[in-house]
Amino acid sequence: MAKIIAWLIVIFVVLLALRLVNARNAAARRRAQAPDAGSTAAQTVRCQRCGVFLPRSDAVTVSGGFACADARCDQR
Numbered sequence: 788m789a790k791i792i793a794w795l796i797v798i799f800v801v802l803l804a805l806r807l808v809n810a811r812n813a814a815a816r817r818r819a820q821a822p823d824a825g826s827t828a829a830q831t832v833r834c835q836r837c838g839v840f841l842p843r844s845d846a847v848t849v850s851g852g853f854a855c856a857d858a859r860c861d862q863r
């Protein structure tokens with residue numbers, strides 16, 4: 788009976804070790820694939836005139852920040 792319990796403990800420990808290794812690999816994979824949140828946030832700016840958030844590439848620089856390049860900006 789003691790032998791069976793010892794084998795069960797050994798199997799449990801091996802399965803636990805495999806699970807820990809698997810979880811660590813999955814976390815590393817997720818970190819490698821996740822887009823950089825900081826750079827994504829930096830690419831969006833807020834218009835100083837109407838308050839709309841827009842991509843940095845669509846914005847123009849004005850005094851104090853960014854604004855829409857859109858002609859309808861002041862009508863919003």
Ligand SMILES: [Zn+2]
Pocket residue numbers: 834835836837838839854855860861
């Ligand atoms: Zn605007």
